[in-house]
Amino acid sequence: MIQARFSPARLLGALLAACVLAGPAAASTASTGATVAAPATIELPGIPAQARQSVGALFDTIDGVSPALPWRDDVVPVTMAQLEDQLRRPDVRASIGKGTIAVLYPNVAQPFLAAFTSMIKGIEERTGLPVRSYAVDTRQDGGELNTMLRQAGTKVVIALGRQGLSATAGLDRDISVLVGGVLLLSDTDNVAGISLTPDPALLFARLHALLPDLKRVIVVYNPKNSEWLIRLAREAARAQGLELAAYVAGDMARAAQLYPQLIAAADGRRDAVWLPHDATTVEESTILPLVLRETWNGGVPLFSSNVLHVKKGALFAMVPDNVEMGRTLASSALGMLAGGARGRTLAPSRTLQTAINLRTASHVGLQLGWQQQRSFDFVFPRP
Template sequence: MIRTRLRRALACAVILALCCKEAVASPTIELPGVPAQARDTVGALFETIDGGISSMAWPAEVKHVTLAQLEDQLRRPDVRASIGKGTIAVLYPNVEQPFRSAFTSMIQGIEERTSLPVRSYPVDTRIEANELNAMLKQNGTKVVIALGRQGLAAAAGLDRDISVVVGGVLLLSDADNVAGISLTPDPALLFARLHALLPDLRRVIVVYNPKNSEWLIRLAREAARSQGLELAAYVAGDMARAAQLYPSLISGADGRRDAVWLPHDATTVEESTILPLVLRETWNAGVPLFSSNVQHVKKGALFAMVPNNVEMGRTLASSAMGMLNGGSRRGSLAPSRTLQTAINVRTASHMGLQLGHQQQRSFDFVFPQP
């Protein structure tokens, strides 16, 4: 009787695998004691069952499951909803550490948020679009989450019947017309943190290149207005113009009421020339400087906000699940709203802002590090 019920339970699990609309190259069902070669096909799985339950080497920690318990699991709404929906694929840049860790953290969040199979593929510029398409379709992929610029570039060659969600990219133009999340922090959250630290501030000064940041500045204008701030935005189409603007703007600023914001903009926040200039000028003038790049806090900016990569992965997974459930495939790039904050206590002290130990604990990263 026990032998018969176990046979029925295993057969039921195989039937569940066959119920999926998309054929999967290798089933996700794992059976203790079954050799890897016997799991390659559903037919081989049936051969293992027919070969005799008693021949399996069951580990001691495996819990016995009755047929009734297995049938209860199959009735669960989340399990039934996943049948036939296929898999989610993640395309991420094939880069070395420490850069790889950011993407693996996003993948961790994706896997935590969805009950569907998630397959991850490292990609680079040499990947063939036809081969990638064939592999994804073979694995039953319905939605791709493209991480980073390389992931986005690889996803650009996919067939139109595969939906794409983008994450872990810094800048996209409105013309890209993709749904996803930028690494750029939401200006509303940046300004809220600024106001919490320096409640007397009234104006935020920013220099930007419209080709890079027009979409972000539009959001920043709305965020500033809603928080009673003035956004003084100045256009610089090249580095030379940015280098001219910063000294005059900073020298005319009031350190008690004005602050300078450094967005993610390769033109106006160029790292080797422009950034040292702005750090020096704001330090000497006593004008608060905050950034969208956490690395700038190490170099002397007052504070910055950076995405929580695991939380970003969870949000991307929710978007992917929405597409699988019939949601719109069209969307726009959104700034990151799941953020961590870094503070430079030496700069804070220079600005007359004394942060006690308890206040410092409210920040995720504190520089200089003890």
């Protein structure tokens, strides 16, 4: 089952619809009372003929608006001059005749839905173009979805979450796919977009700003999940003058053995432990409580790629800004519509927010004044 979501602020479609309702024929009827046939086409000054022919496809993106229906209260009539100004915008001209953008997002309940609706908000703000959003689930009929997207002239799909990505499996090959709001857990995920995983470079920069005397970052990881991330982390650590001490654990049992040994040998003044997004070495029910206990007892700073760990005792973590992620995805989608190359890399997130645990900060000897606290987006425990 597919649920379609439409934004009331679809400016371009509204402007074009306004031309149909407020064109010369409508004016003639109003002044004379006679019935006048609407023109077959509307001449748009400055727009090539080929582009004008494709403009009609954009009318489909306005739900429930047609010349035969009452005008919607949320649409503001505009003049032809205003319409021309909008059509001269580079992003609009680049997309006319080259298809539309669609968003697939998981059909989930709150609070999980909030992250995806924030991403959609960012997408709509950046594009300023008609964007249809479809809620999909595991029972999704791939053929039905493909047909709907083709009929809407879709050329780029932004797939949010694992369900959104899974729903793209049956799409036509000429529809480009961008992914957001997912965790890349393997190099084999041959997709383009933005991962939920924070960029290690930004994590390490924040760590260095908080604790400039640190010299080493300790991490335990499973190569099947995180080899790609550790490669990025080595370069990021080097740029901050840090040593990345990375230890391999192929299963939870090995991770449970390594953490106590590594933390016991660590110097809390010079070493810190990093928890990446890794389902094996950062398992929530057994491994995470173990690491939290050992680092607290040893006075070793612990930071994470998962913001939920800050509430449980990690010093700090970074989390994607979902609206900004949507804007970044939209910029890439517009580039694809304009003829840009399709990427094949899922990059870590670089538009981030930061959470800090003041109790843990005090425990490791870090005193943060009011001004410093204000530099964080989330502060725990809450005042």
